[in-house]
Amino acid sequence: MQTLPTIQDLPQIHHLIDGQLVAGGTRQADVFNPATGQAEKRVLLADKLTVEQAIASAHAAYPAWRNTPPLKRARVMSKLKVLLEENADAICALVTAEHGKVLSDSMGELQRGIENVEYASYAPELLKGEHSKNVGPNIDSWSEFQALGVTAGITPFNFPVMVPLWMWPMAVACGNTFILKPSERDPSSTLLVAELALQAGLPPGVLNVVHGDKEAVDTLLTDPRVKAVSFVGSTPIAQYIYSTGCAHGKRVQALGGAKNHAVVMPDADIANAVNALMGAAYGSCGERCMAIPLVVAVGDATADAVVAGLKVEIAKMKVGPGTNAACDMGPLVTKAHFDKVKGYVDQGVKEGATLVVDGRGISVPGHENGYFLGACLFDNVKPGMVTYQEEIFGPVLGVVRVKTLQEAMEMIDAHEYGNGTCIFTRDGEAARFFSDHIQVGMVGINVPLPVPVAYHSFGGWKRSLFGDLHAYGPDAVRFYTKRKTITQRWPSAGVREGAVFSFPSSR
Numbered sequence: 001m002q003t004l005p006t007i008q009d010l011p012q013i014h015h016l017i018d019g020q021l022v023a024g025g026t027r028q029a030d031v032f033n034p035a036t037g038q039a040e041k042r043v044l045l046a047d048k049l050t051v052e053q054a055i056a057s058a059h060a061a062y063p064a065w066r067n068t069p070p071l072k073r074a075r076v077m078s079k080l081k082v083l084l085e086e087n088a089d090a091i092c093a094l095v096t097a098e099h100g101k102v103l104s105d106s107m108g109e110l111q112r113g114i115e116n117v118e119y120a121s122y123a124p125e126l127l128k129g130e131h132s133k134n135v136g137p138n139i140d141s142w143s144e145f146q147a148l149g150v151t152a153g154i155t156p157f158n159f160p161v162m163v164p165l166w167m168w169p170m171a172v173a174c175g176n177t178f179i180l181k182p183s184e185r186d187p188s189s190t191l192l193v194a195e196l197a198l199q200a201g202l203p204p205g206v207l208n209v210v211h212g213d214k215e216a217v218d219t220l221l222t223d224p225r226v227k228a229v230s231f232v233g234s235t236p237i238a239q240y241i242y243s244t245g246c247a248h249g250k251r252v253q254a255l256g257g258a259k260n261h262a263v264v265m266p267d268a269d270i271a272n273a274v275n276a277l278m279g280a281a282y283g284s285c286g287e288r289c290m291a292i293p294l295v296v297a298v299g300d301a302t303a304d305a306v307v308a309g310l311k312v313e314i315a316k317m318k319v320g321p322g323t324n325a326a327c328d329m330g331p332l333v334t335k336a337h338f339d340k341v342k343g344y345v346d347q348g349v350k351e352g353a354t355l356v357v358d359g360r361g362i363s364v365p366g367h368e369n370g371y372f373l374g375a376c377l378f379d380n381v382k383p384g385m386v387t388y389q390e391e392i393f394g395p396v397l398g399v400v401r402v403k404t405l406q407e408a409m410e411m412i413d414a415h416e417y418g419n420g421t422c423i424f425t426r427d428g429e430a431a432r433f434f435s436d437h438i439q440v441g442m443v444g445i446n447v448p449l450p451v452p453v454a455y456h457s458f459g460g461w462k463r464s465l466f467g468d469l470h471a472y473g474p475d476a477v478r479f480y481t482k483r484k485t486i487t488q489r490w491p492s493a494g495v496r497e498g499a500v501f502s503f504p505s506s507r
Contacts, residue, residue, distance in 0.1 A: 013043040013187055015050060015211060016194050018057040019204025024050030025212065029184050034100035034331040035321035037369035041098075043184050046212035051179075051219040054208040058150045058177035059225050061205030066147050066175045070124040073173050077121035079200035080169070084114050087196060091189050095160055096322040098186030100330040100371070101284045103322055106161075113165030113193075115454035116472050123173035126477045136504070139489045145481035147175030148227040148251065152220045154241065156233045157183035157333055158287040158393075160190045166458070167230045170476040172206055176228075179208045179220060185333055187211050221245050228480065230471065231255065232289070234391070235417070235463050242466035253467035253479055255289070257391040258419030258460060261412045262292045262448055263434065264306055265405065266299045268424035272446075274309035276424070280448035281397040282317065282375050285329050286341075289464075290420045290442070290449050293392055294381065295399045296408045303401045307356060307379050310397070314357050314375045320364050331371040332394060338371040341394030345376050348387035348398070354379040359395060383411060391417070405430060413439045419460030422448050441465065 013031065014021040025047040030039035046054075065073075084091070092106035099106075129144035153167035160182060168178040182190040194209045210216055220226055221244045228251040231241040235256030245252035262280065264273050280292035297303035322330035332338045342360055349355050359374025373395055381388050381398035388398065402408045412421055422444030423434045431445045441460035444450030452458050452473065459470025469475040491497070 010039060010042045013041055013191065013211065015044060015046060015054070016191060016207075016209040017050075017054045018061075018208070019198055022053075024053065024210070029213075031098055031184075031186065031188070032334060033097055034333050035323070035364075035367050035370045037335065037371060041188065043187050043211045045184065046210040046216045048215060048219045051210050051212065051216050052223065054179050054210050055150060055220075055223050055225050057205040057208055058179055061203060062147075062149055062177045065172070065177055065203060065206050068175070070127050070173070070175070073175065074121045074123045076197070076201045077117050077123070077169055077173055080197050080202075081114055081117045081121065083196040083200055084110065084117065084193065087192070091161060091192055093323075094189035094192060095186065096330070098188055099157065099160060099287075099322075099333055101287075101322050102327055102330050103325065105284050106322070109159055109162045112451070112454070113162040116162075116165045117169045119454040119473070120169035120173040123170075126474075127174065127481070135487070136489070138491060139487060141485065141487045143483055143485045145174070145477065146484050148480060148482060149176060150179065150226050151176045151228045151230075151480060152179045152181065152226050153230045154181045154217055154220070154233070155183060155190070155231075157185040158284065158289070160186045161193060163232050164190050164193065166232075166472040166476075168207055170472065171480045172202065174477060174480045176480055177206050177208075179210060179226070181210055181212060181216050181220060184211050184213065217241070218244070221250070222248050224248070226250060228252070229254075230479070232471070238466050239463075251479065253459075253469055253471065254465070255459065255471060256464050256466065257417055258289045258291075258464050259294065259389070259391055259415055259417045260290060260292050260420040260422075261294045261296050261400075261408070261415075262421070263296045263405065263408045263412075263423040263425075264298065264302055265423065265425035265427065265430060266302050267426045268302070269426065270302075270305045270309055273424040274306060274313055276446075276448040277306075277310065277397070278313050278317075282314075282329055282395045285332055285373070286395040287333065287393050288449075290451050291393075292422070292448050293397060294388065295397065296411065297399055297401055298405055298408060299403065300401060303379070303399055307377070307399055310377055311357060314377060317375055319362060319372055319374055321367055321370070329375065329395060331367075332373055333371070335371055337393070338373060341373060341392055341396065344387055344390070344392045344394065345396060348378050348381070348385065348396075351385045351387065353381045353385060353387060353398065383414070389415075405434065409434065409438055416463045417460065418462035419464035420444070420450055422446075422450060441470075
């Protein structure tokens with residue numbers, strides 16, 4: 001019989017402050033392997049003093065880093081890209097071990113993160129200002145983008161590598177220093193990436209990592225040395241982050257929840273749409289803010305065909321540990337989250353939706369204590385049901401039946417979230433009308449997960465985003481810098497002019 005390690009034997013995950021791994025805080029939390037249900041590590045939870053130590057380190061490092069030429073900062077990003085690629089297997093193994101997603105999905109997450117590092121390496125080009133000569137007699141004017149100072153990011157469990165790489169690479173490439181507070185549920189891969197950044201040449205104090213909970217978050221939100229905060233997570237927390245940070249004079253972007261609808265038109269290629277929906281609904285066990293949890297089928301014939309196709313494909317799915325290359329879907333991240341998602345399925349049955357495929361009660365041989373929930377499929381989901389309104393964040397897909405595209409669009413626009421949506425159709429006119437008028441921030445046409453590439457920006461509308469600027473891409477440059485406009489005049493030698501009391505103009 002295997003002897004399980006005791007709490008005292010579990011490896012500890014430390015903070016990274018001023019280039020060193022340090023202990024801090026008296027509290028700890030278990031880090032579980034969701035495929036086995038066993039705690040395998042313990043993460044230290046930072047107290048206020050520990051976070052303030054990280055802020056002090058970032059504050060001290062800022063002046064020298066701000067004055068480092070952008071090209072030198074960009075070269076660190078270029079070296080980091082190489083190190084991330086060289087260490088991809090180790091990084092992805094940590095993601096899968098602590099999050100549960102299959103290794104191929106972990107690798108896809110890392111690649112999208114690397115693309116953001118690559119974009120940050122273009123900082124010298126992105127930070128160029130604008131210049132105008134002779135805006136007035138012997139007067140020149142130009143604008144430039146200057147760093148803010150100490151910045152911070154608070155990131156979720158579902159993308160422990162990619163989402164942090166949305167934030168800090170661009171922040172530090174713009175000349176800021178950064179404090180990262182990753183999810184305490186799966187922090188190891190995030191910490192490894194930060195250590196690789198030090199190997200790439202990032203000076204101590206420029207990037208600090210503190211693990212923690214609300215105490216750590218509140219310290220970042222209220223300390224006056226922190227000038228800007230980025231957040232990705234649920235809408236209630238996003239709203240709290242935004243209101244608290246703004247009340248303390250910070251620039252804040254807070255990305256919240258989602259309930260993304262996929263519209264399937266009668267003319268759609270149903271087979272291709274079903275295949276696309278499978279990955280969009282059940283990839284990463286549905287733990288994506290851009291996942292598709294709702295299919296809006298236009299017409300009963302369309303709905304019947306979609307449901308029939310999904311039943312066939314779900315039956316082929318293999319659920320098991322993410323380390324098994326044959327598996328399509330791994331476990332949910334924690335027992336608490338497993339119970340929450342299963343509760344949504346129970347609620348959907350009570351509300352009268354038709355449970356076509358029931359993934360409850362699945363057992364994976366050899367992993368009976370893992371947090372596995374099979375793919376669930378509901379038909380006849382209706383607005384007002386809890387399973388329609390709330391973000392489930394699990395492998396639960398619901399089919400809603402409508403008669404027209406207009407009815408589908410009105411339903412989508414009425415929902416509180418506006419993160420992503422898509423339409424499956426062969427009709428260019430319908431696709432153009434949908435993309436032009438739908439009140440959602442990211443739209444796909446025959447693309448179920450319209451996540452923008454690194455050189456565009458990511459963000460939803462309505463209660464999916466609090467703040468004016470989206471994440472990564474061009475908006476990240478604007479978020480992590482402030483514009484300064486300089487007007488300069490060098491009068492000719494020997495020329496003396498009298499006082500002018502009218503407002504200056506170029507006339």
